[in-house]
Every structure is written in C-alpha cells, then in structure tokens.
Amino acid sequence: MDVSDVGVEAIQEEVVVAADNLDDGSIVVLPGLRVALSPNIIELSDSLSGESGDDIFVTDSDEGDIVQDSDSESNDVDVENSAPPSPRQPTAMDPPLPQLQPSPQQPTASEPALPQLPLQTSPTPGTAREEGTHDPPTGGGEVTVADPPLPPPDVPTTPVVPASSARTQSLLNASLAEFRSPKRRKRSSPEKSAPTNVESDDDSDCCPICFEPWTTSGSHRLASLRCGHLFGQSCIDKWLKGQGGKCPQCNAKAKRQDIRVLYTKSIKAVDTTERDRALADLEKEKEHRRKAELEAAHSRLQYQLCIEECNRFRQELNTARTQLQQLKSQLSSGQRLSQTLTPDGATQTTVNTSGKRFVMDKTVKIWEAGQCRVLAYSSSLGALIVSQPSSSTLFPGFGIKKLSAMDFKTSQYMTIHSKAIRDICFHPTFDNGILLSCGLDKTAKMTSIVSNTVVQTYHTPVPVWSCMWNIDDPNYFYTGLMNGSVLEFDIRNTQTHVQQLNTGGSKSPVVAMQYVPRDHTALFRPGGLVVGQLDRTSFFENKGAEQPRLNFLPLEGSLTSLSFDNHTRHLLASFRPTAKHSMVRHQLCEMSCSNLSTDPGVTDNLCSCDLVHCFQGGRTQSVLSKSALIPNPSDPNKLLVCAGDETSNAIHVWDCSSGQQFQRIAAGAFVVDLTTFAVNSQHFLVALTEKMLKVHKWC
Known part of the structure; x- marks a missing residue:
C-alpha cells in the first residue's frame, strides 16, 4: 500500500469501495479512511484483497498508514511503533483484480455530505496508461483512489457520494459507528520487576565525616574515640589534626592517641530503647513500692502507738478515779493524806534472797x-x-x-x-x-x-x-x-x-x-x-x-x-x-x-515491742x-x-x-x-x- 499526501484542504469521513462482481463473490469494503488533514491516494493491490473474502480496513493516522485485517489475529502487534508495510509485488499466479464501478449515493439527512472521490480502474498490462493516473506495479490489475480536482477558490464544493448497492449501503450504515475510530492494540509486555537489591540508606555503615562506607582493613577502617562514636580511621585522624581536638559529633575532647581501631566485619546495633525504658519503669515501680511499704509500716506503727497511748490514758484515768475514791473515803473518815501514802522507794527495794x-x-x-x-x-x-x-x-x-x-x-x-x-x-x-x-x-x-x-x-x-x-x-x-x-x-x-x-x-x-x-x-x-x-x-x-x-x-x-x-x-x-x-x-x-x-485464716502480723x-x-x-x-x-x-x-x-x-x-x-x-x-x-x-x-x- 502506498499513501502520498497532496496539499488539498478537504474533510471526508469515510469512503466505501464495493464491487459485486468479484471472482469469488466477496465484497471489498474500505471504511475508516480518514482524510481529516488532507486527501490521500490509497492504492490497493490485488494481493491485499486475497481470495478469502475478508474485509480490509484502511485508516490514515499521524503515525502512517495502517492496513488491518478484521479476522486476523495479528492485531495484537504494536502498530504505533511499527513501520508501514511495503506493498507486495504481484506474481504471475495472482488473479486479475476486477474493476470497481463507482455508483453515486445520495447522503441522508443524518449524515454529512461527503465529497466525491473519483475511482478508476488501472489498465491491464499491455494497455496504454491514461493521463492523470499512477503507474501500477507489475502483476495484475489494481484499484486506485485518486485525489479530487481542486475547485476554484470562489466556487463552493458540492460533495458527491459514489453509488453503491443496497447491500453495501446497509453494511456501511451498520458499521459506521463501529469503524469510526479503529482501535489500536499493543502487544502486552511483562511488567518490569522491582529491583530487589535496594541499597540501604542506613547511616550506621558509613563514616559520618565523609559519608563513605568504612572498611575492615586499610586506611579507612573502622575506628572509635573515647566517647564511643565511630568513624573511618583516616577521616578522624585528619579531623583531629585540624579541628582543635574535638569529636565531630559530641564535641568531647579527643586526641589522636584516643583513636582505637575496631576489629569487626560488620556492626549491627540492637535497639533496646523500649527494653531500657521498661527496666527504668520497673525500677521506679519497685522504688514506689518500697516507699509505699515504708509508709504502710510507719502507719501501722503510728496506729499501734495510738492504741498504746489510748490504753495508757485509760489506765491512768482508772487509777485517778480509784485514787479519787480513796481520797473521798479518807476525807469522809477524817484521816490525813500523809498517813496513807507510802514512799515509792519501799516498793522498789531489791530483795536478794541468795x-x-x-x-x-x-x-x-x-x-x-x-x-x-x-x-x-x-x-x-x-x-x-x-x-x-x-x-x-x-x-x-x-x-x-x-x-x-x-x-x-x-x-x-x-x-x-x-x-x-x-x-x-x-x-x-x-x-x-x-x-x-x-x-x-x-x-x-x-x-x-x-x-x-x-x-x-x-x-x-x-x-x-x-x-x-x-x-x-x-x-x-x-x-x-x-x-x-x-x-x-x-x-x-x-x-x-x-x-x-x-x-x-x-x-x-x-x-x-x-x-x-x-x-x-x-x-x-x-x-x-x-x-x-x-x-x-x-x-x-x-x-x-x-x-x-x-x-x-x-x-x-x-x-x-x-x-x-x-x-x-x-x-x-x-x-x-x-x-x-x-x-x-x-x-x-x-x-x-x-x-x-479480720480473717482468722489470714496472718497479717504487726510486730512491735x-x-x-x-x-x-x-x-x-x-x-x-x-x-x-x-x-x-x-x-x-x-x-x-x-x-x-x-x-x-x-x-x-x-x-x-x-x-x-x-x-x-x-x-x-x-x-x-x-x-x-x-x-x-x-x-x-x-x-x-x-x-x-x-x-x-x-x-
């Protein structure tokens, strides 16, 4: 198929070319020919029609001309990125392509007027080529769709629709909406799998001075200071030479003699923040419990002291009442108080029997x-x-x-x-x-x-x-x-x-x-x-x-x-x-x-003296x-x-x-x-x- 553009500004939605007198009785329908930008000359060789009676669709797009076979399974091919197919050269075995006679067709009220595209039959080999036609390729007849002549500037163009049979018209009306915008299918390709080896951004594997990974040997091997921060040996050595003898991270005083090389293949720090926090909370709870126990012991002691004090006051009150009764009885009997009192020393004398x-x-x-x-x-x-x-x-x-x-x-x-x-x-x-x-x-x-x-x-x-x-x-x-x-x-x-x-x-x-x-x-x-x-x-x-x-x-x-x-x-x-x-x-x-x-089966002793x-x-x-x-x-x-x-x-x-x-x-x-x-x-x-x-x- 050969498509060439000419600079003619015309709008034509679809062109149908049909013939009833093909050798095998098939119909060639060419819907979907879009010439929104400019009319195209589309040449169809007899090799494209074939003998199978398949419908052939020809569309014009920005990417180039695309020829699609409705029953072919090759529509899955990515036609956007594929090159236009080159016309096949006819051979001596190909049958001649019959002539397609144009038939006028009147547009309906619902359809826009379409300009007439003149159709003519290419001469067979041995006949003279008429003026205004293209040379067909060798090997059999070919259908050529020619560009319409340019109208004068002041004369409006009257669209002429070629005539067609009733069967062709019905097929055109039925498939007009279906073939207005041909679908383009792309070959499905497997999705690219995400890369598995993602480079870690963990800062624990690199030197905080040069941001380069430290090594297990060489000048940039892993080293530490007295404060515990890790660096590359060469980096921290240069840093301490010119930065006043301080750690780059905590500003603690450091000297070159404090650099210690660490002999390890890899470092992995285990995050124990939650555990340490839990242990600290546990210690706080233990301390609170000890304080609570001390307070409870003090409270029990105060309670015991209050009880003892109340008992002592009760005994003193009873003693005072007894003495008062004795004094009243003595006063009533007329005796003197001095005669009834006994010195305390007499009751406290020690008797050593042995x-x-x-x-x-x-x-x-x-x-x-x-x-x-x-x-x-x-x-x-x-x-x-x-x-x-x-x-x-x-x-x-x-x-x-x-x-x-x-x-x-x-x-x-x-x-x-x-x-x-x-x-x-x-x-x-x-x-x-x-x-x-x-x-x-x-x-x-x-x-x-x-x-x-x-x-x-x-x-x-x-x-x-x-x-x-x-x-x-x-x-x-x-x-x-x-x-x-x-x-x-x-x-x-x-x-x-x-x-x-x-x-x-x-x-x-x-x-x-x-x-x-x-x-x-x-x-x-x-x-x-x-x-x-x-x-x-x-x-x-x-x-x-x-x-x-x-x-x-x-x-x-x-x-x-x-x-x-x-x-x-x-x-x-x-x-x-x-x-x-x-x-x-x-x-x-x-x-x-x-x-x-209060429960006899439970022992809760308060010990005192x-x-x-x-x-x-x-x-x-x-x-x-x-x-x-x-x-x-x-x-x-x-x-x-x-x-x-x-x-x-x-x-x-x-x-x-x-x-x-x-x-x-x-x-x-x-x-x-x-x-x-x-x-x-x-x-x-x-x-x-x-x-x-x-x-x-x-x-």
Missing part, C-alpha cells in the same frame, strides 16, 4: 597498745576470742587472740583482716568452732579456730559494721553495712549474697543486729532479724519464701547495741545521750505482735560499747542487765524483775564489750577494755 553477786576474779592483759574491740565465747571449744591489732610490724592487720576458759591463759594470735574488726560471733546453737568476723576492709570471713585458717571470705561493697548468724538455719548469716543495708549470705554460695534487706529509708550504719528465732509456744511467735541503726530500730519478720516484712520498733535515740534473750523474748536496746535525752539509756522491751487481719524498764547510766559515751542481757545465775527465770559506764569507768548491773540497780563493779577503764558463760557450774562475767580483760566470778 546473797550472791559478781566478784573480781582476775585481770588478763591483752595488748599494751590498746584498740581491743570485741570478744566472743565458744562453748564447744571452751575458749574466749578477743580482737586486737597485730603485734608484728612484718604482718600488719587485725586478728584474734585465743584464751582458755579454764585458766584464762592466752594461747596464740592469728591475723584475719587488714583493717579494724567490728564484730565477731559464734553460732549460738550450732557451735562447730567456726568464727564469723567482719571488718572495715569490706569483707566478712569464716575462720576455723581449731585449724587457725580462714575457711571462706565474702566481699561486700562497703565496710561491714556488724554480723549475726541465722539461728533457725546455720547455713545463713547476715552482715550490716555502713550504708544501712543488710546482706544475707549462704555459706554454700561463695560468690555473692542471696538477699539484700533494708535498702530503702535511712542510710545510717547498722551498728548491731540480733536474730529472733521462731517459737510457737511463746506469746511472740514470729522469727526474724532485729536491725539496729544509729537513728532507728526495725524488725524484719521472716516470711519463708516471701520477702521479709519490715516493722519499725518504737525505740527512739542514738542506738549503740542490742541484746536478745530467747527464753523470755525480751530485747535490750542501749542508747547514747542526745539533745532530747541527756543520760545513757538501757531500755528493756518485750516483743509483741498483733494480727491486723513494749517498754518494760528504762535504766539510766552516765552522761557521756564516746565509744559504741556493747551491753548484755543475761539470765540471773541464781534464778534463770530472772534477767540481769549489764552495761559499762564511761563516766564512772564501772560496770552497772540492774535487776529486771525489780528495775533497781543490782550491783556496781569498778573496772578501772571504760568497758567496750561484755559476755557471760559457765564452766563446771561456775558462772563468769567477762568485761573487755581497750587493753585488759576483766574476769568476774558469781559467788
């Missing part, structure tokens, strides 16, 4: 330079243990000296701690010769007195001021630290402590501890640990597998020592003089508890000395309170049954520690000063 007391037996020199601090007695070994500094300059430190309880002769000295020893003790019920000691060198040690060797050492974060065995379970012991906390250790676990107590609240040192064993037959049944600090005293009730419950005891003052008697469940607390209390006080209290729960007696000593006390609560050797059901007095350099002994001073023993120096023991039915009271050991016999 007539025995402590008598000085002997004095043993421990160390001439002083600094002796604590003592303990081992019932299984029959030996007294006294702490003292080392007597040798080659082996400095602090240790213990052993004395026989039979003749009070010293046997040997053993260095244990590098700094001063604060407390020592044997297990009260399971005495196997293992001495527990603690000192200011941040250690607690278990020492075998039999083999004179340190069995185990336990380290603490701060210096240790006191220690105590668990009487209910000999595998556990407690250490009171200088920061106010208490660590519980298991002798089977040599790495670290198993529990930490008294973590909230006061940070004053734990100067004394006493363990209260369980006793289901006593009025005070719970067991736990009494912790004495300089500013307060608390009781941690042992709840088994649960966390120990904190209870504050109503004891006020600057505490110096604690002592507990398991048989009577009494607690002795000694206090130094303060601005509120000008005298040394030794308060004897009885432990008590009450169930706050009730004051029994308050014994007063001197007006000065500069050393944290220890007092002792011991049974009366003549009557084990009665208790004696023994305490050193710094003002008089003596030992004061009070009888707890009467509340009066039982005995005053001269010591010649200030007593820092006291203990009592019995050997061969003979009871002894031993007092330790800084240099000497005073032994007193009960007789």
Whole structure:
C-alpha cells in the first residue's frame, strides 16, 4: 500500500469501495479512511484483497498508514511503533483484480455530505496508461483512489457520494459507528520487576565525616574515640589534626592517641530503647513500692502507738478515779493524806534472797597498745576470742587472740583482716568452732579456730559494721553495712549474697543486729532479724519464701547495741545521750505482735515491742560499747542487765524483775564489750577494755 499526501484542504469521513462482481463473490469494503488533514491516494493491490473474502480496513493516522485485517489475529502487534508495510509485488499466479464501478449515493439527512472521490480502474498490462493516473506495479490489475480536482477558490464544493448497492449501503450504515475510530492494540509486555537489591540508606555503615562506607582493613577502617562514636580511621585522624581536638559529633575532647581501631566485619546495633525504658519503669515501680511499704509500716506503727497511748490514758484515768475514791473515803473518815501514802522507794527495794553477786576474779592483759574491740565465747571449744591489732610490724592487720576458759591463759594470735574488726560471733546453737568476723576492709570471713585458717571470705561493697548468724538455719548469716543495708549470705554460695534487706529509708550504719528465732509456744511467735541503726530500730519478720516484712520498733535515740534473750523474748536496746535525752539509756522491751487481719485464716502480723524498764547510766559515751542481757545465775527465770559506764569507768548491773540497780563493779577503764558463760557450774562475767580483760566470778 502506498499513501502520498497532496496539499488539498478537504474533510471526508469515510469512503466505501464495493464491487459485486468479484471472482469469488466477496465484497471489498474500505471504511475508516480518514482524510481529516488532507486527501490521500490509497492504492490497493490485488494481493491485499486475497481470495478469502475478508474485509480490509484502511485508516490514515499521524503515525502512517495502517492496513488491518478484521479476522486476523495479528492485531495484537504494536502498530504505533511499527513501520508501514511495503506493498507486495504481484506474481504471475495472482488473479486479475476486477474493476470497481463507482455508483453515486445520495447522503441522508443524518449524515454529512461527503465529497466525491473519483475511482478508476488501472489498465491491464499491455494497455496504454491514461493521463492523470499512477503507474501500477507489475502483476495484475489494481484499484486506485485518486485525489479530487481542486475547485476554484470562489466556487463552493458540492460533495458527491459514489453509488453503491443496497447491500453495501446497509453494511456501511451498520458499521459506521463501529469503524469510526479503529482501535489500536499493543502487544502486552511483562511488567518490569522491582529491583530487589535496594541499597540501604542506613547511616550506621558509613563514616559520618565523609559519608563513605568504612572498611575492615586499610586506611579507612573502622575506628572509635573515647566517647564511643565511630568513624573511618583516616577521616578522624585528619579531623583531629585540624579541628582543635574535638569529636565531630559530641564535641568531647579527643586526641589522636584516643583513636582505637575496631576489629569487626560488620556492626549491627540492637535497639533496646523500649527494653531500657521498661527496666527504668520497673525500677521506679519497685522504688514506689518500697516507699509505699515504708509508709504502710510507719502507719501501722503510728496506729499501734495510738492504741498504746489510748490504753495508757485509760489506765491512768482508772487509777485517778480509784485514787479519787480513796481520797473521798479518807476525807469522809477524817484521816490525813500523809498517813496513807507510802514512799515509792519501799516498793522498789531489791530483795536478794541468795546473797550472791559478781566478784573480781582476775585481770588478763591483752595488748599494751590498746584498740581491743570485741570478744566472743565458744562453748564447744571452751575458749574466749578477743580482737586486737597485730603485734608484728612484718604482718600488719587485725586478728584474734585465743584464751582458755579454764585458766584464762592466752594461747596464740592469728591475723584475719587488714583493717579494724567490728564484730565477731559464734553460732549460738550450732557451735562447730567456726568464727564469723567482719571488718572495715569490706569483707566478712569464716575462720576455723581449731585449724587457725580462714575457711571462706565474702566481699561486700562497703565496710561491714556488724554480723549475726541465722539461728533457725546455720547455713545463713547476715552482715550490716555502713550504708544501712543488710546482706544475707549462704555459706554454700561463695560468690555473692542471696538477699539484700533494708535498702530503702535511712542510710545510717547498722551498728548491731540480733536474730529472733521462731517459737510457737511463746506469746511472740514470729522469727526474724532485729536491725539496729544509729537513728532507728526495725524488725524484719521472716516470711519463708516471701520477702521479709519490715516493722519499725518504737525505740527512739542514738542506738549503740542490742541484746536478745530467747527464753523470755525480751530485747535490750542501749542508747547514747542526745539533745532530747541527756543520760545513757538501757531500755528493756518485750516483743509483741498483733494480727491486723479480720480473717482468722489470714496472718497479717504487726510486730512491735513494749517498754518494760528504762535504766539510766552516765552522761557521756564516746565509744559504741556493747551491753548484755543475761539470765540471773541464781534464778534463770530472772534477767540481769549489764552495761559499762564511761563516766564512772564501772560496770552497772540492774535487776529486771525489780528495775533497781543490782550491783556496781569498778573496772578501772571504760568497758567496750561484755559476755557471760559457765564452766563446771561456775558462772563468769567477762568485761573487755581497750587493753585488759576483766574476769568476774558469781559467788
């Protein structure tokens, strides 16, 4: 097909060429010929019509002439980008193309007038070519559509429609709308798949100075500064040379000597922001819970104090009413008041039925330079243990000296701690010769007195001021630290402590501890640990597998020592003089508890103590000395309170049954520690000063 444009401005919608006298009876319909821009000369060779009787559509577009076969399946080809097809050369085997006679056709009212396109038949080979026609290609006849002649400028053009048969007209009317705009189909091509290897924009793989990826070797290998930021080694080296010695990211001071090469193949930072935030929230919740528990303990204590105060006021009111009744009766009988009153001293006189007391037996020199601090007695070994500094300059430190309880002769000295020893003790019920000691060198040690060797050492974060065995379970012991906390250790676990107590609240040192064993037959049944600090005293009730419950005891003052008697469940607390209390006080209290729960099956104990007696000593006390609560050797059901007095350099002994001073023993120096023991039915009271050991016999 050959299409050529001429510069004629004409508008023609469609041209139909039809013939009824083809060899096979087919019809050639040429709808869709659009000459909106200019008329075209369209030449159809007989090879395009074929012998199949298919309809041939010819359209004109901006991209070129397109020939479409209605029944062909090649319409899927992208015709927009394809080149116009070249006309096929006719061969000798092709049949001749019959002539198509033009037939005039009148336009209808609904159709626009179409200009007439003259149709003529190309001559067969051997005939003369008429003037105004194109030379057909060799091989058979051909139908040629020629351009209409140009009309004069002033004469309007009258469109002439070629005539056609009724069949052609009906086909034209039926397919006019269908073939007005031929569809163009494109060959479907597979969509391009998105690239899978997308280069990551993560800044963690590149140097923040040059924005180039760092390497695992070479000059641009991964390196860091002291602040922790990562760079390429060559980049950070150049930066520190000319930027005043600061980190490019945080402006922290840095030097070239701070550059550290990191030997790693890749770096992947795990985002733990949510986890860290959750842990911080957990710690806050724990702190709030501890504060809530402290507030609840304070509230329970205030509640108990209010109840006790109300009971005391009620007793005073009843006493006042009784006295008032007695006064009224005396006034009515005419007696004088002075004759009915009895002096208080008469009711408080102490009756010593046995007539025995402590008598000085002997004095043993421990160390001439002083600094002796604590003592303990081992019932299984029959030996007294006294702490003292080392007597040798080659082996400095602090240790213990052993004395026989039979003749009070010293046997040997053993260095244990590098700094001063604060407390020592044997297990009260399971005495196997293992001495527990603690000192200011941040250690607690278990020492075998039999083999004179340190069995185990336990380290603490701060210096240790006191220690105590668990009487209910000999595998556990407690250490009171200088920061106010208490660590519980298991002798089977040599790495670290198993529990930490008294973590909230006061940070004053734990100067004394006493363990209260369980006793289901006593009025005070719970067991736990009494912790004495300089500013307060608390009781941690042992709840088994649960966390120990904190209870504050109503004891006020600057505490110096604690002592507990398991048989009577009494607690002795000694206090130094303060601005509120000008005298040394030794308060004897009885432990008590009450169930706050209304449900009988639920145990919610509020542990406290009730004051029994308050014994007063001197007006000065500069050393944290220890007092002792011991049974009366003549009557084990009665208790004696023994305490050193710094003002008089003596030992004061009070009888707890009467509340009066039982005995005053001269010591010649200030007593820092006291203990009592019995050997061969003979009871002894031993007092330790800084240099000497005073032994007193009960007789």
